[in-house]
Amino acid sequence: MAEESNDVYSELVGFLKSDRADLRLTASEAAMGVTDGEGMANLIANGVIAPLCRLSSISHETSGTNALATLVHLSSSGTGSAQQCVEDILDYKGVSRMTEIALSNAGSSSRNRKASIGGGYGGGDSAVEMEWRKRVNYAMALFANITRMERGAIELSGFRMPVEAVPSSTTATANASNGVEEDELGGGGDEKTNEEDDVSSSLLPSKPTLDLLTARFLSTVYRHVAADTGSSTVTTPPPTTTAEELAANHDDPYQNFAAVLMNATQVEQGRQFVMKLHHPPKSSPKNTKPISILQTILPQLRSPNPLRRRGIAGTIKNCCFDRDASWYLLHELKIVTHLLYPLAGPEELDVDDKSGLDPDLWLEGPDKVREVDQVTRLLLVEALLLLCASGRRGREELRLQRVYVILKFADMVEECEEVNDRIEECVQFLRRDEEGTQDGSSDVFVEEAYTGSKKLLALPAPSAADAIRSSRDEEEYDDVD
Numbered sequence: 001m002a003e004e005s006n007d008v009y010s011e012l013v014g015f016l017k018s019d020r021a022d023l024r025l026t027a028s029e030a031a032m033g034v035t036d037g038e039g040m041a042n043l044i045a046n047g048v049i050a051p052l053c054r055l056s057s058i059s060h061e062t063s064g065t066n067a068l069a070t071l072v073h074l075s076s077s078g079t080g081s082a083q084q085c086v087e088d089i090l091d092y093k094g095v096s097r098m099t100e101i102a103l104s105n106a107g108s109s110s111r112n113r114k115a116s117i118g119g120g121y122g123g124g125d126s127a128v129e130m131e132w133r134k135r136v137n138y139a140m141a142l143f144a145n146i147t148r149m150e151r152g153a154i155e156l157s158g159f160r161m162p163v164e165a166v167p168s169s170t171t172a173t174a175n176a177s178n179g180v181e182e183d184e185l186g187g188g189g190d191e192k193t194n195e196e197d198d199v200s201s202s203l204l205p206s207k208p209t210l211d212l213l214t215a216r217f218l219s220t221v222y223r224h225v226a227a228d229t230g231s232s233t234v235t236t237p238p239p240t241t242t243a244e245e246l247a248a249n250h251d252d253p254y255q256n257f258a259a260v261l262m263n264a265t266q267v268e269q270g271r272q273f274v275m276k277l278h279h280p281p282k283s284s285p286k287n288t289k290p291i292s293i294l295q296t297i298l299p300q301l302r303s304p305n306p307l308r309r310r311g312i313a314g315t316i317k318n319c320c321f322d323r324d325a326s327w328y329l330l331h332e333l334k335i336v337t338h339l340l341y342p343l344a345g346p347e348e349l350d351v352d353d354k355s356g357l358d359p360d361l362w363l364e365g366p367d368k369v370r371e372v373d374q375v376t377r378l379l380l381v382e383a384l385l386l387l388c389a390s391g392r393r394g395r396e397e398l399r400l401q402r403v404y405v406i407l408k409f410a411d412m413v414e415e416c417e418e419v420n421d422r423i424e425e426c427v428q429f430l431r432r433d434e435e436g437t438q439d440g441s442s443d444v445f446v447e448e449a450y451t452g453s454k455k456l457l458a459l460p461a462p463s464a465a466d467a468i469r470s471s472r473d474e475e476e477y478d479d480v481d
Contacts, residue, residue, distance in 0.1 A: 016067075053097055086146055094142070104132070133222075
C-alpha cells in the first residue's frame with residue numbers, strides 16, 4: 001500500500017516535468033491539493049521542489065502561479081517537512097527565481113501572456129495585473145519562509161553588506177566585462193561562493209536585491225487603491241481584517257517584505273543593511289543628514305496593513321539586539337516614540353503623566369486606537385525590553401521619555417499574558433534603582449529632570465480648553481505655573 005502511494009507521488013512529480021502545458025496544469029493543481037503532513041512529506045521526498053521551482057518561473061501559465069502557491073504551503077512553519085523544503089528551494093536557486101518574480105513588472109507579464117498560446121486568461125490587462133500581484137505576493141511570502149533559516153537570510157542579504165543601487169548603464173558594462181548577463185541582476189548573488197565574491201568585490205558591487213525590494217515595499221504605486229490610502233499616518237485598520245487574512249490578499253503584493261526584513265535582520269548582514277547610513281547626493285541641501293533604511297521604514301509602524309506593522313516591529317526588535325547601536329536608535333532615530341505610539345491608547349493622562357512625554361502619544365485623546373495585532377504588541381514591548389537591557393544610559397533615556405507611563409496604561413488593558421510578562425520586565429528595569437545609588441533615585445532622577453529650572457520647558461503647552469478656563473477666571477498667562 002505504501003509503495004502504491006509512493007508511486008502516485010512519483011508520477012505526479014513526473015507530470016510536473018512534462019513538456020505538455022495541460023499535464024503541467026493538472027499536476028500543479030493536484031500538488032496544491034496535497035495538504036496533509038504525510039502527503040507533503042512524500043511530495044518533498046520524491047523531489048517535487050525542483051520541478052516546482054522551474055514551473056514558478058513561467059509567468060504565462062496558471063501552472064506557474066500554482067507552483068508558487070504550493071511552494072509557499074510546503075515551506076510554511078508548522079509543517080513537519082518545512083525545513084527540508086526550504087533547503088531544497090535554496091539548492092535549486094530559489095532566491096534568484098523569487099527575486100526575478102518580485103522585481104518583475106506587470107507590463108512584462110502582460111506581454112508574456114498575450115504571446116502565449118492557450119494561456120486561459122481573459123478580462124484584459126486588469127486580470128493580468130491581478131495575476132502579477134498574486135505571483136509577487138506568493139514570491140514575497142516564499143522569501144519570508146526561506147529567510148526564517150540563517151542560510152536563506154544570508155543568501156538574500158549577501159555575504160557582504162549590500163550597497164546602494166548603481167546606474168543601470170554602469171552595472172551592465174561591469175557585468176558584461178565579468179561575463180554576467182544583464183537579466184541576472186537582482187539574483188541575490190547565489191551563483192557565487194563567498195570566496196569568489198570577495199575576490200571580485202573590487203570589480204563589481206553587490207547585487208542590490210534588498211535595496212530594490214525595499215524601494216518597491218515603500219512605494220505606493222504597487223498597492224491597490226482600494227486596499228491602501230498610500231498614507232503612512234493611517235492608524236485605524238479595518239477592525240475585521242487580521243494579518244492572517246491579509247496574507248492571502250494580493251492588493252498589497254509587497255506586504256510580506258516586512259517579514260523578510262524581520263528575518264534578514266536576525267543575521268549581522270541584515271542588521272548592517274538596515275542600519276547603514278547612506279550619505280545624501282551632492283545636489284542635496286548643505287545640512288542634509290545621512291539616513292538609513294531603518295529610518296525610512298519606521299513610518300510603516302502606522303500602516304493600515306497589520307502585516308507591514310508586524311514585520312517592521314520585528315525588524316526594530318532585531319536591531320535592538322545590537323547594543324552598540326542603542327545610542328543611534330535612542331538619540332538619532334528617536335526610536336522610543338515610534339515604539340510607544342502603537343502601544344498608546346485613548347486613556348486620558350493628567351499633567352504629571354504628560355510631563356516629558358512626546359505630545360504625539362496623547363494629542364489624539366479618545367480617538368487614539370491601540371495596536372490591535374497581538375504579535376506586533378509583543379514585538380514592540382520586547383524591543384523596549386532590549387533597550388532597557390542595553391545599559392544604564394539607555395535606561396536613563398527611557399525614563400526621561402516616560403516609557404513607564406505608556407506601559408502602565410497598556411498593561412491595564414492587555415489580554416495576552418505573554419505581553420503582560422514582558423511589560424512587567426520592562427517596568428522592573430525602569431523603576432528599579434541603579435547599582436550604587438540611593439533608594440528611590442530613579443524616581444528622583446525623573447522628577448528633577450522635569451521640575452525646578454526645567455519645569456517651564458518640560459511641561460506640554462497648555463491646551464485650548466485650559467486657555468478658555470484661564471480666561472474665564474481672569475488670570476494672567478504669566479501668573480500660571
